[in-house]
Amino acid sequence: MSQDTFLSVRGLTVEYVTKYETVQAVNGVCLDLSKGQTLGLVGETGAGKTTIARAVTRILQSPPAAVRGGEIFLDGVDLLKLPEREMCHMRGNRISMIFQDPMTALNPVMCVGNQIAEVIRKHDHVSAAAARQQAEMSLELVGIPAQRYGEYPHQFSGGMKQRVVIAAALACGPDLLLADEPTTALDVTIQAQMLDMMHRLHDLKETSTVIITHDMGVVAEMCDYVAVIYAGEIVEYGALEDVFDHAAHPYTVGLFAAIPSMWEDVARLTPIPGQPPDPTALPVGCKFSPRCAYMDGECGARPVEMKTVGPGHTCRCLR
């Protein structure tokens, strides 16, 4: 762990345990993020991206979720060991999360301004009037006129609601922002507005950000570092340029090949054959090996470790 590492996740393991089966959602994930940097967590449905974010904020519903191991350090403090009371003080204050669906993230019977002021009052112990003033400023910051303070979520469009969610998340000036698919539910022109706004806010506040997405375009625009996640494991990690230009893991290569291009002609797409593995019965060795073109005897035999393929660029592959 280097000096300026701000968020450090070590060997995080999360399972979902039900009466019938155990889903191995996150399997020994390690992540580091420095102050002011943006990390993209990319992967497909069920890869464990959201579970990681929820484990960091400790909002996993347990049961069925169970954190089986690992440590999450924020500024040197192990979040997993904090008492719930102190964790409450962290959430919304030092760590914030933006959820995918702005329609369900807001309280429908509370005006949007109060939803932002609530966060401020909870953490900053200011008067109601001061909280309101701050909340109005937060709204203006994300491009919503303060006059709309008293309106309710149903009076806003999807893009505007997501702005409110972002305003609430940033109201207390968090050090760490976890954005779980922040633009997936939005149209592209609205997504572009939102990405621009997030860029601006990031420059302004220097918040360390983790963006969870399956959209390589969003990663390319927003992130400094990329972690590719497959079946609950990070399979490739590195600076944006390294991962995009010199993808090392066959899964990462496959992901790029499967996306149709807007600017080049491809007669036929190259899909990754097969399906993601069943998370209740993961392969022993490389979890991608059953779909991998380069699979040989070694791959399936024992767990594969992360290997350095370049400066700051690691990959979980024997090749």
Place this chain on the structure above:
Amino acid sequence: MPEFLEVRNLKKHFKTKRGTVHAVDDVSFSIGRGGTLGIVGESGCGKSTLGRVLVHLEDSTSGRFFLDGEDVTILSRGQLRKFREQAQIIFQDPYSSLNPRYTVEDTIQEPLHLSRRYNKRQMDEKTAQLMDLAGIAARLRLAYPHELDGGRRQRVVIARALALDPAFVVCDEPVSALDVSIQAQILNLLMDLQQEKNLTYMFITHDLSVVRHISDDICVMYLGQLVEKCPAKELFAAPVHPYTRALLSAVPSANIHARRERAVLRGEIVSPIDPKPGCRFAARCPQASEVCKGPQKLELVAPGHVAACVKAQAQKTGAY
């Protein structure tokens, strides 16, 4: 001689308490047999309504459309039955478009049943063929939808749509709910099937890279109207309508070396209820002026390329 699918001045309006929603407003286009027309636009632009009208899930308000030379808008109930064998639709969400109590076999056999043309043995044969065609393993014949993942479910939906050998298939966001690796499998499947059976597709999506990949021609819709139509590659190389340009520049690119300046649009899509005359995009258009308040019509800007912008010619030559 009309094209295989010919749409003329098609309108679909919904009457609501607050006024009339102009979901599809005076749209005309055609698709040649075996071709693919892509329809792109943002949510609420009327692209799905257009698809539903063209397979006659909804009646049109006015206008006409012809499939293989036959006017679909005046068909009788009996004739519509025949039409529905010809025109099928694949929906976005394979989770909600399958009956959870039907096995794969039940689902695929339902249209065969309804056609009353097959006996039990023929139906079983045909089901096996269709499953093979759509790439569904034979062992899944008796599986229920909840046992299948998204990609496999979409394959079942495709097999069902093709059961009665349609000639025209509306694909309404068929890959939007799928992960990229599965999305590529399904896109390849759709393109293979088109080759094999000479299918005509209308492919509705909001994903511009997908639409470029699969389409011959692309229509861009905004608030119920067609604002630009041209061959797929030309749309990306030489877009004319300001909305098309904004749409293209809004897509985040996975190419980290080609950083583009983005023209971020102000504001949001306005209400499709009782729209004012004039260009509907003008409120958000960076180049809007007085002339945009007048009626707009599609103008030819290049061979096979039309755009609904009074400044289209000037846009083309780059005067703006």
